[in-house]
Amino acid sequence: MRKILIVGAGQSGLQLALGLQSRGYEVTLMSNRTADEIRAGRVMSTQCMFDTALQHERDLGLNFWESQAPRIEGLGVSVAGPDSSRLIDWVGKLDGYAQSVDQRVKMAGWMETFAQRGGQLVIHGAAVGDLDYFSRNYDLVLVAAGKGELVSMFERDASRSPYDAPQRALAVAYVHGLGPRPEHPEFDAVRCNVVPGVGELFVMPTLTTGGRADILFWEGIPGGPLDVFKGVKDPSEHLALTLELMERFTPWEYARATKVELTDAGGTLAGRYAPTVRNPIGRLPGGGLVLGVADVVVANDPVTGQGSNSASKCAAAYLSSIVEHGEAPFDEAWMNATFDRYWQTARHVTKWTNAMLAPPPEHVLNLLGAAGRLQPAADRFANGFNDPSDFEDFFYDPERTNAYLASLTQG
Template identity: 50%
Template structure:
């Protein structure tokens, strides 16, 4: 039995902690807020989780929200460039298995309570470098799954793997009640507005019950970069104004919406960044970074919580299969095993932050007529490893040619 310290009571830290407890290890999680403070706080993300990450949660005993709203598919629309109110591309397809979004203000307090019931220990304190030094002397392995200030500076940017040095989107979340459901099936409704940004919306569960999470990603300096200094109500009204201007079919679903609560809005921006996974304390002791601490993607593909769950699952496997000390070599190998998967998410996400290539546009258009292509596109959200055909013409051209031939409209 080993003893582990995880700094951060978020998706990755709690899931990894529960997995280690299940295998009989001693685990302490450090959180800068207690459960009530998290519950009473502001929303932190949009967190729509797909089938495989949800299955990793179930493996460690997380089965608390089976009666919460489910996301059954993905829909995609691009406005027509010349005909206002019409679409140039419009299709939707069901996922093989539904996804789910639980407000982290609801989720994390419940998981913290469950973690302690399983025998884990939670310490509420704001960890700094002195704290990390203390943990490193006490525990066999210290994992940093959250960090600000001094801690964040410990993990240096990996210049070889990081593509961007500046934020690529101005981000805004709005949690609402009262949105009219989609006609066919519940879905992530994804809208691409060329030259402006992206909007997607999907059902979720928040503190006051079922809701919808509206996510806006505006190009910096553009008309969707407009959130600074707004009150919650002004933020809400600005979101509706954007829908009225660019996405009338989405605005029609929002005629009776209202904010879930004053904490149900969030705005900000950050540069997508990959950091080196091993940081060294002043004493020379190494600590291991995890999830967003070392691999921070833009949320345009909705992979944040999914990555965190996959990282926890991968790290758990690496830890349980390891013999010997948890030294810096182990830490680097642990991250590389995870990155073998995560590199596909990084590539897919970064590609969507750029204007779509001709090949990508063709794939989206072929999906209008081909259920096979639409199905394969939506399943990338669960398994981004199958994205090369969408991103690379030399990989996907033959597939799209055949799909276009099979599903070509007949005269």
């Protein structure tokens, strides 16, 4: 029985641990918090997961909350004008529904499941020195903790990381009491509101510790009017700021938010980080090698909502690579090949996300405008959140964009 150590109990670490466990591997999982501490703690992300990523969970029988979480059937885009009116407003229908389950609910539940199924769960923060000691007792060590000292073992890949500073200031609030959008109240949708030169507001339904809720998520251009959450410790002050900015920049979303209240004291989050791709292999002082997982090695800005999706896809790819490798050693060549397999998916996410952080070129604005008149364009853009590789065919290149739009109008 091959022994594997996974450090980090987020989407990728837990999904991979449970997947390997179901295949008969002896898995040790290290987490710096207990399940109860996670459940009672602060929200960690927005985690809207689309159909492909959700299917990876279903394949492992880990979709415990699928019947309870709201089914997100559409993705809407609005673009604000200088006077805070809507210049663009449409919703694309998703081929398969998306869902958001608060990671406090999911990670705590999965962690308990892993332990109940006989997995070795170690509650301890891990430093590089700890891994050096542990690595001698395991066939493979995987680092899935995307923050903290361990990430420094993985060198930044400058050729794949165009930004060296954060491109957005992030502010999340989980709320009860949000009213429905008057347009299409019959189905749930993620709403992406673009305020040119200022940032973006995302609104999405979720399942949290207290049942159904909605997430209000501002992404502000650093130094701009949305970059006001740093140092705000009081959750009620955080919510008041969120709503004040909605009233100013997205009044159509504020109109349904006048009665909201925070889901709980841990329902806010603020921060920022630089989007970074890193080399996948970390070298320990004693000479051992460890493989980075998900956002340890590919950390994109959440402007495209891909973090949990990428984590799920990375865990699925790594699981296949480990199982297919049989009894052979997990050497440097295998680690590089395993990351390259994941990069075939992740590169599309990185390219698209980095493009969405920049001011949109004219052909993209034309595409977004046309989607208001051409439902197939709206639907295709929405489904790109599930499969970002599709953007290659109609998004980046003005000629391809124009040809695609022309094909819709000629039909």
